[in-house]
Each structure stands twice: as C-alpha cells, then as structure tokens.
Amino acid sequence: MYETTYHRPSSVDEAAKLFAQGSEAKYLAGGHTLIPVMKQRLASPSDVIDLGKLKELIGIEASGDTLTIKAATTYYDIMQSADVKKAIPAIAHLTSMLGDPAVRHRGTIGGSIANNDPAADFPAALVSLGATVKTNKRTIAADDFFKGLFTTALEDGEIITAVSFPVPAKAGYAKMRHPASRFALTGVFVTKTKAGDVRVAATGASQNGVMRVPAIEAALKANWSAGALDSVKISDSGLLADIHGSAAYRANLIKVMAQRAVTAAG
C-alpha cells in the first residue's frame, strides 16, 4: 500500500471539507473494497477520509411507507434490524447473503452503492425497489444513480447520507452466489409496488452493471408467478462472460433467479 493520510472527521460537513483539501482524497466506510484495492496498489489516495463512525450516517428508520437506511449502517445491522425484516424482508435476506460474517460486520450500504461493483447485490435492490439515494447535496433516483461499471452519478466529493426505499407490496431476491467471492454470479431482485407496478433488476449479469429486465417485468405484470417466466427468453447480448460463466449461462440465470425471487416474495 502506498502512503496516505488518514482522517476521521466528526461530521459530514467536515468530511466534505477534508475531501476538498486533499489532492486525491477518497472516502472510506467499511473499507472492504477500498483497502484491498489500496493493498493491490490499484488505488493510491492522498487522503483517506473515514465516514464509518459518523453517527449522523448510521441508523435505520421505518415510517409509514418508507424504509430509510443511513449510508454507514453495516450489513450486519441491516440484516438484524427488526424494522428491515418487517418492512422489506427481502433486503434483510439479500444482506444476509453478502460476503461472510466478518465482512458483514464492516461493509456498509453506502459503500456498496458508491462503488457500484457490477456484481454487488445492493444496486439490484435499489433499482428494483425504486429507491432514492440521498447525498449531502441532493436526492437521486436509483434509476439515475447507477451509470455503468464502478460509475455513479455522484460528483467529486459528494457523500451518500442515506437510501430511502418505498415499502413494496411484494419483493424477493435470489442469487447464484460465487462460492469464493460471494458476489453474485447473477442475482435478481423482483418488486411488486403498492401501485401494482413490477420492477425487476439483475446484478452480476450485464457488462454495464445493474440492469432492468423488461421481458420479465412484462411477464410478471401479467401474472405474478414463477411459472409465468417459463417461456420468457432472455437475450445474452451485452451480458458478462468470464471463466465462471458464459453470457448464455448468465442469461438463463437471470430467468431462473427471477423465478426463485418471485417464489421467495410469495
């Protein structure tokens, strides 16, 4: 790891000021992506600004039809939260399959979505549920937030403060877990909103990161059941292909995971 300067600000405002002063600063939350990348010398931030202990960024609030998870809340606290289990149990389930227990003690929802790994789980939940990302400057709809591989709508120095999820009528998540990395070989999040819309998002599948799956949305809108997807064909165009799975394999996984997610959603 190259040399860096570590900062622990006491507020989001102070963090943003420190970021502006650094020549090539990076924010750190759980650190379970940034630190490995720094160890590989693929990142060499001049300054590392730790958001992980900021009280204003930690906590979960459920009110009426909205579940809000603040950005530095750890995976473990999310999966254990009675509010999450009650409002959107699919999020608790998704979180419980992320990484391993020690990783879940450190990783955060804000860190996951800011990094926007193409095989991360949370981007699928945000897009499917139609969540809103709150930052220290504005709010961004999930559909506008994820911009492709490791790219988001965040501006330089902007800090995610929370994610708000509308509580759905039904939601489910299923993934084919890579046995070593535990990332999604392909994962699919399905949502039926209270207004009756169906939104389906797949992660780990597209070369451009998280994607909506219109063919599955249409089939589920007509008939919310796993069987409704039997005859759906997913194109493998633009899908990821690597040593773990071909594009055609991932195309099939999108359908199969969607079916399992619908079954889980009930």
Next chain:
Amino acid sequence: MSTIKLTVNGKAVSAEVEDRTLLVHLLRENLNLTGTHVGCDTSQCGACVVHIDGRAVKSCTVLAGQAAGSSVTTIEGISKGDELHPMQAAFRDNHGLQCGYCTPGMIMSAIDIVQRHGGKLDEATVRQELEGNICRCTGYHNIVKSVLDAAGRMKVAQAAE
C-alpha cells in the same frame, strides 16, 4: 505517522504508526501479538480475525486508524490466565486443529458465532457461519464439532456466572 490509542485485550495501548498501517500489523509488529495471523491478506481466509468492540472482523482489511478508540480482543486475550477459553479447550479436546495456522481466526470467529446465536446452534449453521474462515488441513469436521461442543460449554459457563 500518527499515534493510535486503543484498548487491546483490556489494556490501553498506543503505537506510533504510518497511516497506511493495517490493524493486523499494528497488533503483530508494534504490540508483538503474533497469535493473529496473516493468511491470504485479501479478506478471504479469516486467519486474521479479531474482535473490534465485540464483533469479529478481518484485521488485514482494517486500517489501524479505524480501530483507534476501539476495544480490540485477540486470541491472546481470551483465556483467563492459564485457564483456556471454552472455545480453545473444545478445539484441543476435539482435535479441531492440525497445522494451527487458521486456528486463531477460527476461534475468534467461532466465539463470535456462539455469542450471536446463543445456544441455538446446529451443525448446518456453524458450517455456514464459518464460510469466512478457510482451513486447509482438517476438512472442517472437527472444527465444527469443536464449535458445537464449545457452544454448550459457553452456555454452562454463562449460567454459572
């Protein structure tokens, strides 16, 4: 360089380290607590697991500065003098280790598992919960046996307190 102050195994300590120092290196090189091992150095294998404020974490993926002000427990901090922690005793009695390299991390993760699940552990849960700790000798069988045995012992020890 920064001065990091934290509590390790119940004692207040401080160390002068570069900001890029990882917690595992602060423990091993500055505090000479070499029971915590570096295995893969990529947060996969779990040989470096310690507890920070009561939660099992991979200390190869935590900056020393992130642990400042926290209470860290390592494998050296769990016995009571010469009396092994029930988890250590169960690993010895059940032959839960062979080469021993993964053992400190296994034991720290296992204590965390028992603490989170209480007495309601079954074999499947232990196997799933140990997925962040890799052992290349035992085939896991005796490790799982050790954790289940220790879960019972820890329950008895807790009831006695």
